[in-house]
Amino acid sequence: MIISDATGETAERMVRAATLQFSEPVQIRLHSRVRLESELEQILEKASELRALVVFTVVNAEERDLISKLIERYNLETVDLIGALISKLAMFLGSAPAGVPGLLHSITDDYFRRIEAVEFAVKNDDGAEPRNLPKADLVLVGISRTSKTPLSTYLAQRGLKVANVPLVLGVDPPEELSQVDDRKVFGLIVQPDMLMRIRQARLSHLGMPHDSSYGQRAHIDNEIAYSREIFRKHANWPVIDVTNRAIEETAADILRIYQERFEPAASSPGVIAR
Structure with a gap:
């Protein structure tokens, strides 16, 4: 008993x-x-x-x-x-x-909620399970190396189920993304010079040549233009510039907007920059 x-x-x-x-x-x-x-x-x-x-x-x-x-x-x-x-x-x-x-119960509930959120983020990283997008509390959208994965992990540790979707030049976003409440979707961008440095460092780490299109400025400009085109089609998605920003700083902005958007007086979306 x-x-x-x-x-x-x-x-x-x-x-x-x-x-x-x-x-x-x-x-x-x-x-x-x-x-x-x-x-x-x-x-x-x-x-x-x-x-x-x-x-x-x-x-x-x-x-x-x-x-x-x-x-x-x-x-x-x-x-x-x-x-x-x-x-x-x-x-x-x-x-x-x-x-x-009841204090122990509330702490335990919070712990299990965070564990579940982290597991969700891992399973739904980089567009792995598009069918789960409608189940997410938050969905982050952006081209490669815009901090989608670290942001997803950080926000999951706050108890939010976060999925992220990569935008690939010339490829339409998954159909399931259109089923997600716009208030839950956030676009991520980064300035091209910074993105080029990040990607070239990534190529060096992987032992790949720097002349790969992945790290070339012209290709990066096209990717950024494509992502902005997607964001323009979804005017209700807040777009956050992550250039030179700490993960914690960007996450704080996302959480603030997310909370505001689920209150009666929601603020208008826009680009957040330092």
Whole structure:
């Protein structure tokens, strides 16, 4: 049996993970938001009848003390998942715990949300899965070396599911991009001189010749012109110039515009430059 003064989902995940180490079948009963002494007594009495192992996550010290007394009365086997950790942290930090139920659950939810977002970004990098574009919270669009991947990863660590789509000269963007809410799509551009230096450095790193069209100014100018043409067709996409900007700086602008666009008074899109 699992007893929690919040949702109990964190405890249930931990218990289920532990039971996977054993071949014997285990029945799990979750009792969430247990706050009253009468509830505790009823649950623990039933646990005694079933000879169940009791696992509990209760952050309030008084409630934990009450559980300890009832455990002795009913002679139960128990595991306190969080009490010992809270006590140790209180001693280490030299301060009293808040004793607020649900904080662990909210932190755990946030953690899993970020993990899911990072996995989404990895699977949908560089246009890998166009069918997933409508599922994204944000979609970044731009030619090669406009910081799409590092921005996707950074924003994913903030809990947003981000996909990115490369613009390739002479190739139409994927049809699925038209299914995405314009408020979620951001265009990325970079000044040609900077892009040429970045690409030539990339070619050197890969051991490829610098006369490849990938690093040539004329080809880069054509790519940038093509991307601007795409952006003009989608006037509601904000276009951000990433030239000489840190990833964190560009990400902050994207987040600000994204938040504004999902409020009643949304600002007009435009080019953001230093």
